[in-house]
Amino acid sequence: MRKDVRILLVGEPKVGKTSLIMSLVSEEFPEVVPYRVEEITIPADVTPEKVPTHIVDYSEAEQTDEQLFQEISKANVICIVYAVNNKTSIEKVTNHWIPLITENTDKDSRVPLILVGNKSDLVEHSSMETILPIMNQYSEIETCVECSAKNLKNISELFYYAQKAVLHPTGPLYCPEKKDMKPLCVKALTRIFKVSDLDNDGILNDIELNFFQRVCFNSPLEPQALEDVKNVVRKNLMDGVQHNGLTLKGFLFLHTLFIQRGRHETTWTVLRRFGYDDDLELNQDYLFPPLKIPPDCTTELNHNAYLFLQSVFDKHDKDRDCALSPDELRDLFDVFPYMPWGPDVNNTVCTNDQGWITYQGYLSQWTLTTYLDVQRCLEYLGYLGYSIIAEQESQAAGITVTRAKKIDLQKKQTQRNVFRCNVFGDMSSGKSGFLQAFLGRNFVRQKMIKEEHRSYYAISTTYVYGQEKYLLLHEVFPDFDYLTDVDMACDIVCLVYDVSNPYSFEYCAKVFKQYFMDSKTPCMMIAAKSDLPEVKQMYGCSPLEFCRRHKMPPPQSFTCNTAAEPNREIYTKLTTMAMYPHIIQEDLTSSTFWLRASVGATVFAVLGFAVYRLLLKTR
Numbered sequence: 001m002r003k004d005v006r007i008l009l010v011g012e013p014k015v016g017k018t019s020l021i022m023s024l025v026s027e028e029f030p031e032v033v034p035y036r037v038e039e040i041t042i043p044a045d046v047t048p049e050k051v052p053t054h055i056v057d058y059s060e061a062e063q064t065d066e067q068l069f070q071e072i073s074k075a076n077v078i079c080i081v082y083a084v085n086n087k088t089s090i091e092k093v094t095n096h097w098i099p100l101i102t103e104n105t106d107k108d109s110r111v112p113l114i115l116v117g118n119k120s121d122l123v124e125h126s127s128m129e130t131i132l133p134i135m136n137q138y139s140e141i142e143t144c145v146e147c148s149a150k151n152l153k154n155i156s157e158l159f160y161y162a163q164k165a166v167l168h169p170t171g172p173l174y175c176p177e178k179k180d181m182k183p184l185c186v187k188a189l190t191r192i193f194k195v196s197d198l199d200n201d202g203i204l205n206d207i208e209l210n211f212f213q214r215v216c217f218n219s220p221l222e223p224q225a226l227e228d229v230k231n232v233v234r235k236n237l238m239d240g241v242q243h244n245g246l247t248l249k250g251f252l253f254l255h256t257l258f259i260q261r262g263r264h265e266t267t268w269t270v271l272r273r274f275g276y277d278d279d280l281e282l283n284q285d286y287l288f289p290p291l292k293i294p295p296d297c298t299t300e301l302n303h304n305a306y307l308f309l310q311s312v313f314d315k316h317d318k319d320r321d322c323a324l325s326p327d328e329l330r331d332l333f334d335v336f337p338y339m340p341w342g343p344d345v346n347n348t349v350c351t352n353d354q355g356w357i358t359y360q361g362y363l364s365q366w367t368l369t370t371y372l373d374v375q376r377c378l379e380y381l382g383y384l385g386y387s388i389i390a391e392q393e394s395q396a397a398g399i400t401v402t403r404a405k406k407i408d409l410q411k412k413q414t415q416r417n418v419f420r421c422n423v424f425g426d427m428s429s430g431k432s433g434f435l436q437a438f439l440g441r442n443f444v445r446q447k448m449i450k451e452e453h454r455s456y457y458a459i460s461t462t463y464v465y466g467q468e469k470y471l472l473l474h475e476v477f478p479d480f481d482y483l484t485d486v487d488m489a490c491d492i493v494c495l496v497y498d499v500s501n502p503y504s505f506e507y508c509a510k511v512f513k514q515y516f517m518d519s520k521t522p523c524m525m526i527a528a529k530s531d532l533p534e535v536k537q538m539y540g541c542s543p544l545e546f547c548r549r550h551k552m553p554p555p556q557s558f559t560c561n562t563a564a565e566p567n568r569e570i571y572t573k574l575t576t577m578a579m580y581p582h583i584i585q586e587d588l589t590s591s592t593f594w595l596r597a598s599v600g601a602t603v604f605a606v607l608g609f610a611v612y613r614l615l616l617k618t619r
């Protein structure tokens, strides 16, 4: 909303502009007035809308045309004053003042006008008959009012309307010719309806209406008021109320009614609460709240944000199969201005047998976005109405910025939940297979992935000592010329070679020696395609010898060419190494360490599954 309001009064001499301003300020009619009063500023707390308001007078006798034009272009709202007992002053409204104002204002930023008929104390009849046709002709006229500086009639109302015309303009909301809301307004209110329809049944029931009322107006509706609202809609619209709740049609009707009755500030309050600006676009401040991310830190969703995203999933998983069908996914993103997830997402996270994103996959993708592009995550949470529904200060309240990795390493412990593993390896060494196997896809299943839908990321959960952690795998493009610092920044490195290709190990050795030999990042050698006959690698030493020399764990045999889902053990190992990089040298090669890690993993994987089933049942 605007920070202040500038009201300009224009009109023929002697219609009472100066008297109106002085009557407002002194609350009595001034017998003697100057040609013009200086600009006055009314402090925010004494105005009805609580914004500082500047009132500017005009006098032909004291000001040049140039000064007038300047004031017109600076004004937020212009009151054209005429005297109800002076016909000429009324005629001048259309044949002088409106054209003059149009010429001196930007075409795009239309300034609302208010027609003010002063000296109503002098006549018996009203000027409205003459004025109404003018109002219909010019859509920039917000409203008209008859008043008297002498009787103090409608004086504060006049300035209130002027203020309201600036702060809550009807222009963007309503088309007077069509007597209907404008398409952008309908679109915004439709999104607000969908966000507020917490159970997604297409109806705002009493609980949802009360919640809506509370977040928008800070007060619940009285039960009787709630019934009254529904009755008004019922009376006017056949399908506005269903199952004792408000349908989208009813909701839109109600707002049309508010606007038509001059209560459009109600609609604006709702729109602004849901992040819209005066052009009915979502505000940048709303979508991108400030969030500081120091170097060496990463971004994760906190518990509260996961709960919210879980509720969003639940409300769209209509058949309760714990996966989002294409229709369900489209419905979920209906409150977005565009579809954020492409087909590559289905190859980045876990899906069910039909290839639909599962509950787990859905949360994984959110985790990935938060980690890789937190701004985008804030934007997405904004579209879903996170801060409103979860009653948080802003979207940023859903994000945890982790402490610097340096401190984690010093303290030898971490509170992070997401670990990044960059996967290096020569062309066709088996990197993609390694990523896809993490999502439970064997060789046969991977063959079904279309080239244009492939992803260079895979994210899912693993259990390390009973704690659920996300492991984010990133396939690094093998060309040395393209490697950048970003490719080196991760919690653990995988070096993948193809056991059946004698020339593939050399690449791993080269990457390791060039980038990781002196770094603190733990590395793991993956001997991929272990279902194929192993050949001797054309390199100075064997992979096993290489690992021993560089104090790495021995190469880990891996294949995704399995009948069932590929083995997940390796991913637990990687996550463990990422979490505890310091144990690498001493402990990692000892079998008891791995035994502990993997036993923990199975026990809790089973437990986790059971817990999840339980959750499902209670929903």
Ligand code: GDP
Pocket: 011, 012, 013, 014, 015, 016, 017, 018, 019, 020, 030, 031, 033, 034, 035, 118, 119, 120, 121, 122, 147, 148, 149, 150, 151
């Ligand atoms: P301006 O030139 O538009 O600023 O008009 P003024 O404020 O100087 O007023 C012109 C004359 O109209 C003065 O004599 C005022 O006393 C008188 N006047 C202003 N407002 C009213 C009103 O509401 N009723 C009556 N009866 N006289 C008014």
Ligand code: MG
Pocket: 017, 018, 019, 034, 035, 036, 037, 057, 058, 059
């Ligand atoms: Mg004057």
